[in-house]
Amino acid sequence: MDPLLRAIAEDSGLGICVLAPDRQLVFYSARCASMTHREPETLACYEDLLEVTYLEDDEGDLELEIGTELAARVRELEPRRRSLFDLTLPELYEGWLRPESGELRRLEVRRRTLADGSVLWILRDTTEQRQIEAAYQQKQRELDRALFDLKRSQAYLVQSEKLATVGQLAAGIAHELNTPLNTILGYAQLLRRQLPTEELRAEIDAIEKASRRCRKTVKDMLSFTRKSSGTFEAQPLNKVVRGVVSLLQHDFLTRGIELRLKLGSDDPQVVMDANRLEQIFVILAQNAAQAMPEGGTLSVESRVHGANVEVLVRDNGQGIAGENLPHIFEPFFTTKEPGEGTGLGLYIAYQIAVQHKGDIKVWSRPEVGSEFLVRLPLA
């Protein structure tokens, strides 16, 4: 072979092999030798080349997937070896190469038949390139995923901002109602004293009673919408549960829902941000009520179990379909009609539980009911 061509071939970094028209080997570059772990001296003709080494189409992938030993057994059952220099291979081919010694490498094989009938092979080791490509694709997927998560949390932020605004609005209204309610109550009491007959007094009593109830609702609302203090301190959990129940009691009664409260006799303490923690029970109770449109029973029980306090919120409503169960704590997962539910309730409840180093578990059967278990560590 021409010395100049030989020098170029050797310096190219590619494995280059040339076979003369009479099938005698005329050139086998040093890079070719190192790729195939064969010395050129041991190779003379095409038949020798065929013996050199074989390519594995997908078995290289197989080996990476199931391990060397298992892949070897599969290969024994179904040999699919083809020599690197097999003339029946396509002109551009990529496969795995396993030299008799050495590690599995990915190789691109280009073959050209020249005008005089000689055959030229150009081998390129693409192992690193493919690894980089695979790593790049993996990173790309991670990036896509991160972007997706980002978009989702952005949407969540917008939603919670909206919820916060609604909360502020409610607090504002509650505040506005407080003063006139006090006026009504005050004048009702004054009037009663000035009324001559017992009969008239009874009517004023009714006004007084109704306005007291309104004032209590307003007070509960104010305490509920009060911004969370952000401070955690040990407090009795049952107090929080009782507060939520008393806030919802009236509404539940009008919906035909019986509330059964069974709190453990001891009053376990939990390190909490009470204003946030009570949201968990409001969310669970509201979901339960929505699952019992025809009325039903909502029972709330608390107990100490090991190092935790557990609150069980159980309803006998519609229950949750098996395929929905794994998704109910995901943000925006809802089975409610558009405009009826944002699907954020349980997501928020779960986040609050996690902030308190606890969690929420769920059991549910369609048409039977649901049970949510809130678990929080004892202070």
Ligand SMILES: Nc1ncnc2c1ncn2[C@@H]1O[C@H](COP(=O)(O)OP(=O)(O)OP(=O)(O)O)[C@@H](O)[C@H]1O
């Ligand atoms: N007690 C329950 N009984 C039956 N299904 C429930 C119960 N609690 C939750 N679910 C199901 O889980 C879904 C998600 O509840 P989540 O509170 O997160 O959102 P939502 O109630 O749909 O909307 P919102 O954000 O207004 O609360 C509900 O749409 C409902 O299908």
Ligand SMILES: [Mg+2]
């Ligand atoms: Mg809800």
